């Protein structure tokens with residue numbers, strides 16, 4: 001492997017929150033110290049007026065419009081302080097138009113008050129309506145409930161540069177928002193899709209067949225570039241491959257259930273060779289089988 005390839009592989013690996021333990025140590029010892037320590041955060045231009053902010057293994061997005069900056073996912077209280085500085089350094093003294101939650105999971109949605117305090121205390125938090133009740137109930141000051149919610153679709157900065165939020169239905173969670181910036185063909189989707197990587201562990205809290213329908217929803221949007229909540233940026237073809245993966249996973253587990261296999265037996269025997277090179281396959285694929293087995297058995 002060339003040094004450049006090794007460096008890229010290491011950066012990609014370290015960008016994952018779950019990339020820890022022996023594998024990481026092995027990679028780290030394989031390269032020079034400088035290459036083994038990628039910056040803990042970075043702001044990367046994605047398209048005109050659209051940036052990805054990465055904090056360790058989590059990605060967020062911000063969009064400049066004439067009405068102000070739209071920020072999607074504060075990530076954490078610690079990340080949000082740096083995120084706000086990065087936004088200020090990138091777009092200057094623009095007002096904050098809104099803080100959007102891709103979904104209510106704490107590892108993406110925590111920290112809105114830090115962003116608001118730094119950039120615009122009066123800007124609303126916007127999320128899908130299914131995020132409202134659970135966050136009201138949780139009453140976590142670091143993860144406030146949304147001030148504005150929507151059901152199917154909502155457009156921010158409509159009169160200047162539309163930023164379109166749409167709900168793909170229940171998938172990884174029941175309150176997902178996909179963000180689309182039509183004028184540059186950029187989308188942002190978190191946790192229910194990624195670049196050539198299997199699903200998270202045993203797919204906790206996921207929905208079927210909603211997961212397949214949510215990916216179909218994404219495919220129906222017009223974009224060329226898609227930023228994910230974790231890992232590298234992808235394109236439309238990456239979403240086609242995600243659909244192929246989850247369809248193949250569901251089909252093979254469905255067949256195992258029809259053949260009378262137990263969950264343990266399915267986890268042992270189901271393999272998808274076409275996806276064996278994907279990220280986290282060795283670690284999580286049999287867990288995906290277990291998760292899918294339970295989702296399909298629930299009827």
Ligand SMILES: [Zn+2]
Pocket residue numbers: 103105108172173190191
């Ligand atoms: Zn999540």
